[in-house]
Amino acid sequence: MSLQYPGLIVVVPLLSALVISIAGWVNKRWCFPIAVAGLSVAAYSSVGLLFRVLDEGVIVYKLGGWDPPMGIAYYVDHLNGLVLAVVSVVALLNAIASKNSIEQEFPERIGPFYTLYVLMVTGLLGIVVTGDAFNLYVLLEIAALTGYGLIAMGGGRGPLSALNYLYMGTIGACFYLLGIGYLYIMTGSLNMVDIARILPDLYQSKAVMAAFIICMVGVWLKMAFFPLHAWLPNAYTFAPSASSSLIAPLVTKVMIYVMIRLILTIFTPEFSFNILAVSKPIVWLSVIAIFMGAILALSERNLKKMLTFIIIAEVGYMVGGAWLGNRVGMTGAILHIANDALMTLCVFLAVGNIVYKVKGAEFENLQGLFRKMPFTMGAFVIGAMSMIGVPPTCGFFSKWYLISGAIQAGQYGFMVALLFSSLVNVVLFFRVFEICYYEPFSDHHGHGDHHPEPIDEAPVTMLVPLFIVAAILVLVGLYTGDIVNHIVEFAIPKGLV
Amino acid sequence: METIVSIKPLLAVSVSLLVTPILASSRAPNVREAWTFMAAVAKVLIVASMVPAVLKGAEIVYTVAEVVPGAAIKFRVDALGMLFALVSSSLWIVTSAYSIGYMRGLKEHSQTRYFVFFALALSATVGVAFSANLLTLYLFYEMLSFATYPLVTHHQDHEARSSGRKYLLYIVGTSIGIVLPAMLICYNMTGTLEFSMQGIFAGTEHKATITVLLLMLVLGFAKVAIMPLHSWLPAAMVAPTPVSALLHAVAVVKVGAFSVLRVLTGVFGVNLLTNLHLGTVICYIASFTVIVASLIALSQDGLKRRLAFSTIGQLSYIVLGVALLSPKGMIGGMTHIAMHAFGKITLFFCAGAIAVATGKKYISEMVGIGKRMPVTMVAFFIGSLSVIGLPPTGGFFSKWYLVLGTLQADQMPMLIVLLGSSLLNAAYFLPIVYKAFFCTPEESMFENTIQEAPIWCVAPLVVTAVISVVLFFYPTLFLNLAKLAIGG
């Protein structure tokens, strides 16, 4: 069976999404177990696949039995093996954690909601696993369309934000499609490896350069890289908790993966870094992205929205790291895909719990939360520490590699931006903690346990996944060395030093 | 040198970490405090069990995780680390006892949280002591910063919030903004962060870069409170007294001092600093802090604030001693970690005991208090002597070696600084004791009946005072450790 893992990763969620949509019309209570079962199989196969890749190297899976480049093939190497495992695990944990909030927020629409949820995961996994540039586009649109639906469920300003996201997302995806068209017209192929084989003769072509630029811009739009980020904050803020804690950790990260795939596999580092020679400006752009993300986050008075601006800064980390043009920076960027997905999940799940209990994420809703929801806040603190970059949480180590890369590349601006953003994150998160911790202020000097507010925690099903994620943050941090030596090291082509 | 691989360092660090879930979930205060004691005793025993090996010159290492090539999360117990771990873990027991008396005496809220974070802070402190490289040290340094935040802001009122902000701003701001980049630059220049006698820069010639890195690392560890990055320490005095005692006389500030020692001896190495004449630079920075802090202390009326400024000055002794780069000076600096710890914690305990028994916080309100609380004030006297550096207390030895160190290094200005500041120390401590005992009945603000603080408060301070005296007669353990630490 393990030979079929690459197929199962995408097919099982797809089938389970279809079954959910049927089951939704029969009995709503079946939806959740089916979704969890489907996502578990996907998670199991992708972790299994990662271990197989570690043993055997790149795995090619020919869909329909056709040899690439005639047919579509999956290429699973160390890079997407890692991302696959992260995506599927994040999706599974979030599905379990958000059960209650889904039932609370829209009890009537459980069936279609889970259908879209699992379809979105299918799309994201498909984007990561595929080795065909056009197939990637189709899956991109699946992930996007389902994402619009999931975001617009939020009510209020949700639909408007989703519509804006749709415009931007469509432009992004179309740009990507156009870029692939340019590559197709120049090479006649759609298979990534095949394109990479043909391209070196065409490196001087204007059309190939344009293809690269268009693809990049398209992907940047989708990942909300500054200055193309305007759609993201509202879309993520007004989405319901269950959606935002799926979309926020995964979508931008998967798009970063696509960008790295474009740089490393399709265009090769030689072309991206040496022939184009645009690394410096892009790194400076990401420096601006980090600064802007951090500064804009400071002005927010809503926890969820604040986090969305941090995501924009984090996108800057990864784009900058990837474009530093050296091995260490790329290592940092790849590592940060995994780490950022996990820590974003952690904080968003915590916010989900908070919203579930106190019905809002405005700062004034947060008063006294350390007393009221100590477990949720405990996990939130770990997530926040990881975002700040405190060892031994994983956020520290990817930052470590990113900064090392910046030093090696002589891009001190990027180093300063990363440190600045860490410091701003301290301010941001401790501002939240202060509200949760001090307010309402005790008028007396706080002697004696006069009226301890009763603990009012989220249900266990929401807490356990949250704790698992928080624990993973620390564990991944401690195993950074192994991850880098056994996975990331092989994910980057030898040519990049 | 013999190297032993053992899990003991990890156990020593994690014993208080592991106990935190039990502390957090225990409902009855007695159970909670029993666990605290058990963890504290276990910790001391584990640390102490490593002493013989270390005294034989062996090193105990344990690698937790190989996170970054050349910089694992790794423990290494050497003489200097052992000295510090021994001091901090043994003082945890005493402080735990004192905390019980203090917290119950004042009926503080959120005692469970207090004990949990106290345990966390202790884990971090011992972690710093046993770190084998700069990365591990940074890890525990940061952990300590965040674990002590809830302790500093225990009262959860407006004042606590603003102090907490200041605390974070200085401590975390410097560690992320200065130490982290400096560490990364070191790492990228040399490919390692492992502490070693020769330092990691052996063979590199970038004098300017090294100077900048040195300054960044020395000032960046702001817990050592070298001026101008000192003002978090007086602000942090809003914390409950046991917190001030352990953390601001022992754990937090000493972690800062210890980190600087590690940076000077392990990262840069004595030889390099001597060759580049960088020790002198650090000496002048430290001596400035010594003098100015002592002068400010003179003018403080709040007892805890005066103690805080005294601490700032004393911390710079440690840095000064090591920066002299002469063997005697380094021994002095290192032993000062221990000697000052016992002396200063006694003083803080006394301040807390006074607060519990009488509610007084200002020195001007303490005239004649010796009649009311004779035991406490005698202990205070002993503590003062130790901090000033007079026999028969342990503080004498560290001062003595510091003075010898200046002579050995031929640094006359430093000798003057040391002697001058000792006079200042005496000037801001002894009047308190004098006024406490020798005043006319009219001046006395207290009735003439003896009424001490609860036994849980008094016993610890008596113990630490006695230890301070004992250290005068038996200083060999710490002196030997310090001698080993400088490699002789």
Next chain:
Amino acid sequence: MGDIIQTIVAKYNFWIYITLMMIGLYAMIAKNNLVKKIVGMNIFQTAIILFYVSIGAKRGATIPILEHGHGGGHNVVHAIDYANPLPHVLMLTAIVVAVATLGVALALAIRVYDRYSTLEEDEILSQIREE
């Protein structure tokens, strides 16, 4: 001069699609009405579809359906006689995606209209500011 004109004529398909695409892109960014933006989006997508389909064209070739179905289909087939089938396949997908996006976009526009009773972006924004 003749060369330039020849290039322009020889690649007229690209100029047409680029023009259409610019129109679509402009409409998506600059138009105030949400539905007009959707229209712009469709023009944009159509331009790309045209671009792809025009890649498939081949001089002197016919549609890529072999003349003989069952039975006599074993004559030699020359690639030069048939148009490139791949772009057509790809664009079937892209058309479907465009339709699906259009459906979702319209659904969202309806929801927006329900809430704000207008589809003009500036009016919606002023309503949001007043909230």
Next chain:
Amino acid sequence: MKVIGLIIAVLTGGLLIYAAGDFPAWSDPASPASTYLSPHFIEKTMEETSVPNIVTAVLADYRGFDTMFETTVIFSAGVACFLLLRAFRRKQPEARHYRHVLTGVTVRIKEGTKLPPSEDFERIDSLWTPHDLIIKTVCRLLIPFIQIFALYVIAHGHHSPGGGFQGGVILGASIIVLAISQDLRTAVKRMGEKLDALLCAVGVLIYAGTGALCLLLGLNFLDYSALASVLHVDPITARSHGILIVEIGVGVAVMATMIWIYNNVSSKGEYDQGL
């Protein structure tokens, strides 16, 4: 915004025009696109899949995986529209309008109440709905033909332009015509919401299920030659049959989704009054 839009559009256009210089001329038989992969498709399709319509073969077999997701895109759009628009708490219309079929007299009944179902009265959407016997009858007559044509398009996709998408759209259109010519309620009566939703999923399920069946039979996902043992034909013919099966699935899914989306969008998810 207008200026920004103009600048962006011009910049993009400029880049594309600049790049177009390197493109092969239009309909150049020597262009890479025409010489690299497409000859293989053109020359080998018949041999490998025994489908004369190369587009169909590439669509459903060589790149069948794309097409499966294409169907999934449609499906997710259907679900998304449903999720976004479907009003679960239906608002009672302020008034209902009925027309007496024989006389054409319209009756307006105020909120809450309704006429008992009877042969004589038909419900109409609004007062101005015209009494359009000709349109209704013509459409009624046309619809069966449209549907038969649709089935032909699906089934004959192997040999002529057509296939699941095209046929499915035509099928869907036949029902939509019904909804337009009569009213939405009539169409929904013929093809209920639940049926729509189920058919959507079932259509994609046929496709994905065929693929999964291949996987269970021991070959890779969507490798129709695995079906040879089930269909009792040789592997090449099995591919041809496999293509037909998935095209049927596509047809079902596209039809149902078209109708579903139309129903939701045209009635704001209330399934009462259409356009």
